[in-house]
Amino acid sequence: MTDEARTLIEAARKAAQNAYAPYSNFAVGAAVLLSDGSIVTGANFENASYGLSLCAETVALASVSAQGRFADVVAIGVIGGRIGHADTDPISPCGRCRQVINEAAQVGGRDLSIYCSGATGDEVAEHKLSELLPHAFGPADLGLTGNRP
Numbered sequence: 001m002t003d004e005a006r007t008l009i010e011a012a013r014k015a016a017q018n019a020y021a022p023y024s025n026f027a028v029g030a031a032v033l034l035s036d037g038s039i040v041t042g043a044n045f046e047n048a049s050y051g052l053s054l055c056a057e058t059v060a061l062a063s064v065s066a067q068g069r070f071a072d073v074v075a076i077g078v079i080g081g082r083i084g085h086a087d088t089d090p091i092s093p094c095g096r097c098r099q100v101i102n103e104a105a106q107v108g109g110r111d112l113s114i115y116c117s118g119a120t121g122d123e124v125a126e127h128k129l130s131e132l133l134p135h136a137f138g139p140a141d142l143g144l145t146g147n148r149p
């Protein structure tokens with residue numbers, strides 16, 4: 001495991017401790033690495049309506065965007081597991097999150113490294129966004145940026 005992966009998975013594990021997940025009891029944390037080395041985290045944020053729940057990745061990326069840093073994303077660490085269990089199998093971003101991550105990738109003009117882990121952080125699967133969401137539709141298709149990674 002690279003230092004980058006280890007750092008992001010640990011930050012994501014800490015973020016998951018603040019997950020608001022009373023319905024699923026499945027805590028997810030995400031840590032977004034920016035080009036200057038800073039890290040922005042998020043955790044899943046559920047809602048009684050279920051449909052309004054937000055994934056950790058989207059919470060973290062919305063925070064990155066609110067800081068005006070959406071073009072600076074270089075890597076994301078994601079961990080998750082059932083609350084109260086030591087789940088080790090890596091999770092991976094859901095389809096919606098892959099699309100949201102792709103927005104950051106195309107705006108930044110780079111393929112992103114995605115580090116995925118279970119709640120314990122012991123096993124890490126490393127992917128590129130282009131592997132998780134090949135032939136993605138994004139802002140380049142709408143002429144908003146020519147930066148297809």
Ligand SMILES: [Zn+2]
Pocket residue numbers: 055056057093094095096097098
């Ligand atoms: Zn998601």
